[in-house]
Amino acid sequence: MDKFSNHIKNILHGFFLAIGTTIAEPSTILPLIVNHFGGSSMLVGFFASLLRGGAVVVQLFAAFHAQSYTRMLPYLRKIFFIRFISWFFIGVAIILFGENYPNITLASIGFGLFMFSFSAGFAAIYFREIMAKIFSHKFRGKTMAYRQFFSGAGGLLSGAFAAWILESFDAPQSYGYLFIISSFIMGFGFFAFSLVDEPIKKEVSKKERTFKEFLQNSYLLLKADKNLQIQVVTFLLAYGYLIALPFIILDAKQKIDLGGVAIGSLITTQMVGAMISNFLWGNLSGKGRNTLTAKFSIIMHVFAVILAVYATSLYEYMIIFFLIGASIDGNRIASSNLILKIAPAEKRPVYIALQMNIVSLGLFFSIIGGVILHYLNYTVLYGSSIMVLLAALYLSFKLKD
Numbered sequence: 001m002d003k004f005s006n007h008i009k010n011i012l013h014g015f016f017l018a019i020g021t022t023i024a025e026p027s028t029i030l031p032l033i034v035n036h037f038g039g040s041s042m043l044v045g046f047f048a049s050l051l052r053g054g055a056v057v058v059q060l061f062a063a064f065h066a067q068s069y070t071r072m073l074p075y076l077r078k079i080f081f082i083r084f085i086s087w088f089f090i091g092v093a094i095i096l097f098g099e100n101y102p103n104i105t106l107a108s109i110g111f112g113l114f115m116f117s118f119s120a121g122f123a124a125i126y127f128r129e130i131m132a133k134i135f136s137h138k139f140r141g142k143t144m145a146y147r148q149f150f151s152g153a154g155g156l157l158s159g160a161f162a163a164w165i166l167e168s169f170d171a172p173q174s175y176g177y178l179f180i181i182s183s184f185i186m187g188f189g190f191f192a193f194s195l196v197d198e199p200i201k202k203e204v205s206k207k208e209r210t211f212k213e214f215l216q217n218s219y220l221l222l223k224a225d226k227n228l229q230i231q232v233v234t235f236l237l238a239y240g241y242l243i244a245l246p247f248i249i250l251d252a253k254q255k256i257d258l259g260g261v262a263i264g265s266l267i268t269t270q271m272v273g274a275m276i277s278n279f280l281w282g283n284l285s286g287k288g289r290n291t292l293t294a295k296f297s298i299i300m301h302v303f304a305v306i307l308a309v310y311a312t313s314l315y316e317y318m319i320i321f322f323l324i325g326a327s328i329d330g331n332r333i334a335s336s337n338l339i340l341k342i343a344p345a346e347k348r349p350v351y352i353a354l355q356m357n358i359v360s361l362g363l364f365f366s367i368i369g370g371v372i373l374h375y376l377n378y379t380v381l382y383g384s385s386i387m388v389l390l391a392a393l394y395l396s397f398k399l400k401d
Contacts, residue, residue: 002139006196007146010131013193014147018154020087020186022267023162023178029263031246032253033094033109033175037102041247045370048246049363050113058121059360063353064214067346068207072126073198079123080190084183086115091179098172105172128352130198132340138286141337145282148274148329155271155325158182163264203345222354227342227400232358234294234395235335239362240388241301243369244381245324248308251378252317262314269318273325281333290334290341291399297330298393305385309378335359338399 023029031044039047066072093108135143165174165181208214222228249266252258284293304323311317335355343351365388372381 001134001199002136003134003197006134007139007143009192009196010143011147011150013189014151015154016189016192017186018151018271019158019161020182020189022155022158022271023182029162029175029178029267031249032263033172034106035250036171036175037099037106039106040370041250041373042367042370043106044246044250045366045368045373047110047113048242048366050110050117058118059125059353059357060215060218061211062122062125063218063349064207064211066125066129066349067205070200070202070204071198072129073194073196076123076126076130077194079119079126080194082119083116083123084187084190086112086119087179087186088183089115091176091181091183094172094176094179098176124356125349125353127193128336128340129201129349130196131336132345132348133199133201134196137337137341138288140340141285141290141333142282144333144336145278145285148281148333149278152271152273152275152278152325152329155274156268159264159267159271162267163260166260166263205346205350218350218354221347221350225342228351228354230395230398231335231338231342232355234392234399235331235355235359236362237388237392237395238294238298238301238331239359239365240385240392241305241324241327242363242365242385243372243388244305244308244385245369246366247369247373247378247381248317248320251308252311255312256314256317265314266317266321270321270325273322274329275325277326277329278333281330285333285337288401290337291396291401293330294334294338294399295393295396297327297334298389298396300324300327300330302386302389302393305382305389309382338401341401 030048034044034047066075069075090109090112093112094105097105097108099105131140131144161181162178165178168174169177208217222232249258249263252266256262280296281293284290300323304320304327307316307320307323311320339351339355340348369381369385372384
């Protein structure tokens with residue numbers, strides 16, 4: 001446990017994955033891509049949710065099988081391949097169909113995002129189970145902070161790379177190039193984590209006879225664990241920032257000049273926020289202060305959305321995305337560490353799946369945001385986001401380390 005080689009492979013996975021996926025960052029480039037092909041604000045919200053939330057439907061099914069596995073890595077490697085192909089397919093589809101067949105292009109992007117995110121439902125269960133097996137509780141917070149720091153560094157490179165591609169090539173070819181090249185970059189990360197030294201798990205649960213029986217047992221488990229209930233609802237509502245996030249860039253497009261350099265600057269600023277904040281999150285997590293991390297993260301999101309209401313310059317939007325980058329990473333560390341802390345080893349995949357499955361419903365908040373913006377305005381959109389985040393902040397004071 002806590003092998004340095006596994007620590008390095010975890011960091012490399014995060015670094016290369018960040019470079020690849022930041023290309024379609026749901027708060028910046030993805031809304032612009034969808035908008036370019038004539039997609040409405042509702043479709044922007046749907047695609048943003050699809051990228052992040054497609055995994056929801058399979059996590060419990062993945063846990064149903066994973067609870068009896070002694071090793072997760074063989075299954076995770078297959079998922080890595082599917083994710084690579086899905087991302088590569090999006091780039092090819094954009095170049096092949098482009099503006100000549102915008103509906104086919106949008107459908108292809110949606111399909112690719114769904115497959116990429118759908119497969120992540122399996123990957124998330126396998127990945128977190130492996131992390132629990134190869135790292136101790138306190139070192140896990142440290143390695144995840146390092147991972148997220150270097151993921152931020154990868155995001156910085158990705159922002160610069162995206163800005164260069166967007167300035168050098170005309171849309172939509174530039175969007176296609178971004179996806180194709182980044183699929184190979186993230187492939188390096190998949191390969192790195194595929195080589196971790198995973199021990200054989202001895203504390204496994206006997207798999208139920210049917211998935212229906214598994215769901216019934218999972219419900220009883222959730223009903224019996226008060227701490228799990230509070231944790232799940234808190235982190236679900238903490239996704240309230242997604243009601244507004246995909247549309248901040250569209251609001252900015254109406255207020256300021258958003259060229260390739262400006263877009264790259266916002267991506268870069270978000271990654272800088274993620275990098276710098278991980279010194280704080282890693283320190284707090286190493287001291288077992290994960291609930292404090294959750295509170296700080298939610299407060300940062302509230303400030304970011306409030307600032308979006310009044311922002312009228314590129315520098316103000318850079319502050320917004322800096323706060324967003326910092327708070328997303330803090331929320332991720334707190335959520336991940338707290339569930340692994342309260343979960344019994346033999347039921348760990350089930351606990352992980354329960355939290356992720358329910359909390360991940362918040363990833364679809366972007367759809368709600370799209371509907372609000374379609375029928376109302378940005379003031380109502382931002383106000384709704386802030387209200388949900390304040391509810392999450394209130395519940396976060398009931399969390400226990």
